[in-house]
Amino acid sequence: MAVLNEEQTMLRDMAREWADNEAPVGAFRKMRNAAPAEGYDAAAWSEMGQMGWAGIVVPEEYGGSAFGYLSLGMVLEQLGRNLTASPLASTAAAAAGIALGSSDTAKSAWLPKIAAGELVATLAIDEGPVHDPARIATSVSDGVLTGTKEFVAEGDSAALFVVAATDGLYLVAGDAGVTRSTRKMADARSHAQVRFDGADAEKLGGPELNTKVIDLATAALAAEMLGMAEQAFATTNDYLKTRVQFGQQLSTFQALQHRMARMFTELELMRSAVEGALEAIDAGRSDTDQAVSLAKAIASDTLHLISREMVQLHGGIGMTDEHDAGFYLKRARVCETMWGNAAYHRERFARLNGY
Amino acid sequence: MASAELDAAADPLATFRDEVRTWLAENFPASLRGKDNAMSAVDGPTELSPEDEAWKTAMGEKGWGVPAWPRQYGGGGLDRAQVRVLHEEMARVGAWNPIGGMGVMMFGPTLLESGSEAQKQEHIPAIARGEVRWCQGYSEPGAGSDLASLQMFAEDRGDHYLVNGQKTWTSGGQWADKCFALVRTDKTKKHEGISFLLIDMDAEGVEVKPIRLISGSSPFCETFFTNVRVPKDNLVGREGEGWTIGKRLLQHERSSLSGGGSAARMFAGKPMGALAKEYRGEDDQGRVPDQDLRMRIVRHEMDSRAFALTLRRAALEAKSNQGPSAATSIMKNVGARITQDRAELSIEIMGMNGLGWEGEGFSADELNQTRTWLWGKAVSIYGGSTEIQNNVIAKRILGMLDHQ
Ligand SMILES: Cc1cc2nc3c(=O)[nH]c(=O)nc-3n(C[C@H](O)[C@H](O)[C@H](O)COP(=O)(O)OP(=O)(O)OC[C@H]3O[C@@H](n4cnc5c(N)ncnc54)[C@H](O)[C@@H]3O)c2cc1C
Secondary structure, three states: OOOHHHHHHHHHHHHHHHHHHHHHHHHHHHHHHHHOOOOOOOOHHHHHHHHOOOOOOOOOOOOOOOOOOOHHHHHHHHHHHHHOOOOHHHHHHHHHHHHHHHHHHHHHHHHHHHHHHOOEEEEEEOOOOOOOOOOOOOOOEOOEEEEEEEEEEEEOOHHHOEEEOOOEEEEEEOOOOEEEEEEOOOOOOOEEEEEEEEEOOEEEEEEEHHHHHHHHHHHHHHHHHHHHHHHHHHHHHHHHHHHHEEOOEHHHHHHHHHHHHHHHHHHHHHHEEEHHHHHHHOOOOOOOOHHHHHHHHHOOOOOOOHHHHHHHHHHHHEEEEOOOHHHHHHHHHHHHOOOOOHHHHHHHHHHHHHO | OOOOOOHHHOOOHHHHHHHHHHHHHHHHOHOOOOOOOOOOOOOOOOOOOHHHHHHHHHHHHOOOOOOOOOOHHHHOOOHHHHHHHHHHHHOOOOOOOOOOOHHHHHHHHHHHHHOOOOHHHHHHOOOOOOOEEEEEEOOOOOOOOOOOHHHOOOOOOEEEEEEEEEEEEOOOOOOOEEEEEEOOOOOOHHHHEEEEEEEEEEOOOOOEEOOOEOOOOEEEEEEEEEEEEHHHEEEEEEOOHHHHHHHHHHHHHHHHHHHHHHHHHHHOOOOOOHHHHHHHHOOOOOOOOOOHHHHHHHHHHHHHHHHHHHHHHHHHHOOOOOOOOHHHHHHHHHHHHHHHHHHHHHHHHHHHHHEEOOOOOOOOOHHHHHHHHHHHOOOOOOOOOOOHHHHHHHHHOOOOOOOO
16 A cells, blocks of 8 residues: 555545445446446435545645545545446546646636536547547647547546647537437446547647647546455455355465465555556656556556456356356456556556667 | 369269259348348347248248257258358358257257157257247356245146246246246255246236346346146156256257357457457557557457467267367367457447447447447346356366365
8 A cells, every 4th residue: 555644544534434334346237237328326426526536636725625536546446446437537537637728718718617517528439349549530730629539438428628739738618519329338438439520628738738638637546446446356255255165265276375375466566556556656757657557557467367257166056147246257357458458558667668 | 161163073062062052042131141140139030021921931841940950840950060051051052050049058958858849849950940938047146146946936836847947047938828836846955946947928927027237228037927727738847857957958058158159259340459449449550559459459360360260170979989179178168268258349339439428420330339338247246256166166166075
């Protein structure tokens, strides 16, 4: 565990308590079954807003707490543990883009609303089924933006879009020229195709800002993945201690003990890599990009391993919709794919290191 | 694979081959060519078109759906070489076997070995014609990997057994006509107290509750038995012999799950390399641009080929009377691993398009791939999990001791 200051410790404990009491996995199941158009539980999101979580990375002068990315990561980790569906990660990433790039007028217009949890914002970057920020066709001319973005997280409900175009990052606020088509995916969260057809856009920055904002979003997602892996592991470990076959608890079988030991080992490495990326962001380190690729590659592989093993080690019950294991497996795959999978980040890591 | 252009004159089976060709030409509806077997759907029975029905009836009457089974019970009575010719000729015209299910895969072969004459007469022809659906009543809530701890009890009531208890994960239980079940007839002995019993699914006291899987479909059930009367004639083998018969059935199940028939289906479909180019494009040298992905596709491809070669070697070794090949013990696990790797790679290649659940924005193939991936997580669990197979390999094949 990263060394936390007093504020961060309080924030983490509060988030953990809230997630366990108010948003257990059963709450996700209810949301999945009810299938609201926005893809999350609006009441839970409003509570998160009241607790100030949407403002964790928003500067204080705009109503945020500016606690930073390690703090945001702590909260997302707790939400990830219970698969809590919320637009927190997307909104925070978009807020960062606005805080870093927009005009003072736009900042004063949007950031306080975001910090108060009144507004869902998101990033709209990719234009195909895999993350590829080098392949962007969306363009801006005369202040209006045109292009189609695929699989935009929280695209169903977002009122504010931070959009990648050929020459950098733009802010699109409002619904004129914006068409959304929902994409129902295995993880039952919100993903949408968003078409911009001559939408008014304000420039936030060039391609460097684009890269930077994607890195923030990636690190935030890795924190959610850390929570998922942690809980998938714990649930499996508990199960092996209760399920009896051959007159013994499954946890007495050495073949399973060693697998759990290996997963535990990987999980520890994952935690270091994810916290390392969040700390690099907070410290403004120049190798943040590497730290983020390291975190996402390891997070993808480890969550993949643990979510697969969760199903396997639960046997038949793990294959049923009644059990939570499938939820972790499905969300894991979507998280792996978002913002570049392990292969993508290994490749990027190699490039960043000059080989 | 044998070429379709075999020289008829040099072929000792030429007459038989001609017979097969003629029969297929007359009976296989051209409109079904290359289609998927509608009856192989995991989600349960589908509506059969008149052509499907006609094809099924023709194959059922001919006995070629179970070509190696004895003629007197409605099988094809063919020898190995003839079966091969039949498969070659069917492949040549894009025909497939419409007769399948657990009756064909595992129950039929077991009954042929262990059933009484009357039981064979009663059950085998109906399986050969594809008329009766069987389900497998083995697993219970407390008896999965440890099958011998099953509790469902069949009490001797003179002319019948009175059956009480619960089975679970019964695949196709809601569509099955009959169930082959392992039941306890003696509570004082573990393995020796188990018997192999045939139960009508529409008998009074049988109740099924479908369970939904992570892939969204409900192909299996919790099955409850309350005071179900089962005639004594439905006992296969002797009372207390069920463990031996039941294990033999599992061997049939594992061999059919791991390769044999399904191997062809496993490797059917688009090669991974082509799929990758379709979704990811190619670099200026015509390669899959993502090197890491490309290497993992290669690994998968090499694994698959080594597996196919192993299947072939095992078949050849078995035929040359050296007895069952040691290689057969690894088949279930390798088959499961390759099936799962293939699905994982496919969805990775497709990216978000490989994770669609329903609705707009995904092709039918893409949605199908999501389900295939999730459903495929079961192949390393059912029919003896990977871990249990490894235990068996370690103990039986490698002679290692139980450490507990
Ligand atoms: C899709 C599907 C269809 C099925 N269809 C049928 C059917 O038609 N009829 C039927 O009777 N059953 C069916 N089954 C049940 C299947 O056979 C069992 O799920 C399987 O035997 C595992 O038992 P379990 O689920 O109780 O898991 P458990 O036995 O509880 O095992 C849980 C985990 O522990 C591992 N484990 C257990 N013991 C050991 C050990 N000694 N050493 C190391 N690891 C161990 C297992 O491998 C598994 O990973 C089906 C299952 C599935 C998923």
